[in-house]
Each structure stands twice: as C-alpha cells, then as structure tokens.
Amino acid sequence: MNREWIHALPKVELHCHLDGSIPMATLKELAEAADLPKDWMEQAVAPALCLDLKDYLSTFDAVLPVLQSEANLTKAAYAVARAAHEENVVYLEMRFGPLLHQREGLSTRQVIEAVCKGVEQAMAEFPIFVTILACALRHHSEERNTELFEEVSKLQVEQVIGIDVAGDEGNFPNSCVEKAVKTGVDSKMLLTMHSGETGSYENVLTAIAFGAKRIGHGVAIKEDPESMAIVKEKNILLELCPTSNLQTGAVTGWKDYPLRAFMNYGIPVSINTDNRTVSDTTLTDEFLICANQFDLTKQEMKDLNKTAMQHAFASDKVKQEVINKIDFFGNE
Numbered sequence: 126m127n128r129e130w131i132h133a134l135p136k137v138e139l140h141c142h143l144d145g146s147i148p149m150a151t152l153k154e155l156a157e158a159a160d161l162p163k164d165w166m167e168q169a170v171a172p173a174l175c176l177d178l179k180d181y182l183s184t185f186d187a188v189l190p191v192l193q194s195e196a197n198l199t200k201a202a203y204a205v206a207r208a209a210h211e212e213n214v215v216y217l218e219m220r221f222g223p224l225l226h227q228r229e230g231l232s233t234r235q236v237i238e239a240v241c242k243g244v245e246q247a248m249a250e251f252p253i254f255v256t257i258l259a260c261a262l263r264h265h266s267e268e269r270n271t272e273l274f275e276e277v278s279k280l281q282v283e284q285v286i287g288i289d290v291a292g293d294e295g296n297f298p299n300s301c302v303e304k305a306v307k308t309g310v311d312s313k314m315l316l317t318m319h320s321g322e323t324g325s326y327e328n329v330l331t332a333i334a335f336g337a338k339r340i341g342h343g344v345a346i347k348e349d350p351e352s353m354a355i356v357k358e359k360n361i362l363l364e365l366c367p368t369s370n371l372q373t374g375a376v377t378g379w380k381d382y383p384l385r386a387f388m389n390y391g392i393p394v395s396i397n398t399d400n401r402t403v404s405d406t407t408l409t410d411e412f413l414i415c416a417n418q419f420d421l422t423k424q425e426m427k428d429l430n431k432t433a434m435q436h437a438f439a440s441d442k443v444k445q446e447v448i449n450k451i452d453f454f455g456n457e
C-alpha cells in the first residue's frame with residue numbers, strides 16, 4: 126500500500142490523548158524551559174512491548190510536570206492539532222484528564238480553557254476541526270471524578286462535547302466510576318469509555334449500560350460472541366488503536382488483532398493512534414500497518430474514516446462537511 130496516498134487521504138481521529146501526543150520537539154522545548162534534564166523527555170516514549178497497560182501509562186509521568194500552566198497547555202494543544210493537520214487529519218477529538226493538570230493550582234475551567242485556546246489557534250490557521258473530551262481517571266476518587274463531570278457539563282465551552290474514562294482498567298473496573306459517569310450522562314454529555322483494553326469484555330457491556338456511544342479499544346469482546354452481538358446491535362463504535370493495543374498486551378500479535386474480524390461481523394470500528402508520542406506513531410502509520418496486515422483497500426480506508434465521522438461527537442453539519450471531503454478525495 127502506498128504511504129503517500131494514505132498520508133493525503135482526509136482522515137478522522139476519535140481517540141487521541143493530548144498528553145501522550147505532544148510532538149517531541151515541543152516536549153523538549155517545554156522541558157528546557159522548566160530546567161528538566163536534557164534527556165528527560167526520552168522517557169515519554171513507551172517501549173515497543175510494555176509489561177502491561179499500567180507500565181505503558183507510566184510514560185505519562187515524564188510529561189505531566191510540564192503541563193501545569195495555562196501557557197504550556199495552550200502550546201501543547203496547538204502542537205498536537207498542528208501535527209494531526211500535517212498528516213491530513215481533518216477532524217480530531219482530543220482528550221485529556223483536567224484533574225492531571227492541577228498540581229500547581231489551576232482550576233478545571235482554567236485547564237480546559239487553556240487547551241481550547243490552543244485548539245482554536247490551530248483551527249484558525251489550518252483546515253482541521255478539533256473537539257475535546259474530558260477524561261476522568263480511574264485511580265482518582267469517585268467524588269473527584271463526579272465533581273469533574275458535574276463541572277465540565279456546566280462549563281458551556283463549545284469545543285467540549287463529551288466525556289471519557291481512562292487509566293488503569295485492570296485495577297479499577299467500570300463499577301468504580303459509575304456515579305461519575307452517570308452524572309455526566311445525565312447532564313447530556315456524550316460518553317465514550319476506555320473498556321475491554323485489558324481483557325474484560327464485561328467492562329464493555331457495563332460501559333454500554335452506562336450509556337456509552339463508543340468504546341475506547343474494546344478488543345476484549347473478540348473472546349465473547351454475545352458481547353460482539355450486543356455491540357453490533359446497538360451500533361457502538363470501537364475506537365481501535367492498533368500499535369497501542371499491541372504495546373499494552375491487549376492482543377498477543379497481529380494474527381490475534383480483531384480489525385478484520387470486527388469489520389466482517391459488521392461492528393463499526395475506527396483506527397486511531399491513542400498516543401502519537403508515547404506509541405511513536407501517526408494516523409498515517411496506523412492505517413499503513415493495518416493496510417499491510419489486513420489487506421485493506423483504498424475504499425475500505427475511506428469507509429473506515431467515514432464510519433468514524435458518522436460516530437464522531439460533532440454536529441451534523443461538521444459530519445457532512447468531513448464526509449464530503451473524504452468522498453471527494455481521489456475523485457478530483
């Protein structure tokens with residue numbers, strides 16, 4: 126498969142963490158300004174094979190110290206959106222946990238507004254549409270997460286369209302965040318949840334019961350035909366992140382990766398980076414790997430991006446604009 130064609134294809138990314146996706150040049154700039162050791166940010170890239178999800182997530186410890194000011198959050202959000210635009214991502218949902226950026230006293234509102242500022246700058250300069258998801262972290266207390274979603278739903282910030290739950294799924298199953306998630310959903314926030322990343326298809330079913338419209342990863346359902354039938358029947362999109370899924374041990378190898386199986390079964394799926402820097406990847410790379418591993422055709426890659434957009438947490442107008450762009454591509 127031709128890399129140039131995939132690069133040029135207008136692409137949609139639904140699952141991209143801000144803190145895990147900041148370009149290395151920007152990270153180094155922020156580390157230098159913070160007087161951190163010269164090679165500090167090398168820890169921000171995860172090994173090709175981690176011990177488990179928790180090990181993979183430990184890379185974020187390197188990045189978080191420089192993401193505690195409004196100026197740096199703005200710079201980081203801008204840089205992530207620009208990097209996505211540079212490989213022709215035309216719609217990006219950027220997610221992050223506001224509570225992770227409050228070590229030096231920023232409020233949830235300040236954190237979110239700083240990220241929005243960076244996103245707006247990028248949208249003013251480049252033809253990319255970016256929306257934001259606020260994540261609760263599984264290891265935070267249920268009270269803090271409930272307060273977070275209460276606050277996020279009251280903010281009335283146009284770009285913030287949905288909520289997510291991220292973090293250590295192995296030790297903190299979905300039951301730990303039920304109250305917080307229900308608070309968000311009851312306030313009309315659109316819900317996606319990391320689930321089924323560490324082997325539990327039960328978590329996928331719980332997330333759907335909580336009202337999730339999409340699932341982050343969800344690969345564990347490949348072991349359970351009943352779960353697969355429910356996900357298909359309810360038209361829940363799985364946000365697959367192939368490189369990340371191999372790194373964290375969500376699957377044992379490409380032969381075991383369920384992309385083609387889900388597509389054949391009729392489950393809506395999208396392809397994502399998860400973390401561009403931590404996983405040292407781009408959306409172009411993820412599509413290229415999948416094209417080679419699963420013999421994806423050009424039309425299938427266009428369709429995967431269109432499916433992603435149909436399930437995006439965006440207005441119908443934005444959805445139609447992006448879908449038209451994808452349809453038009455290659456027909457000029």
Ligand SMILES: [Zn+2]
Pocket residue numbers: 140142291319341399
């Ligand atoms: Zn993720």
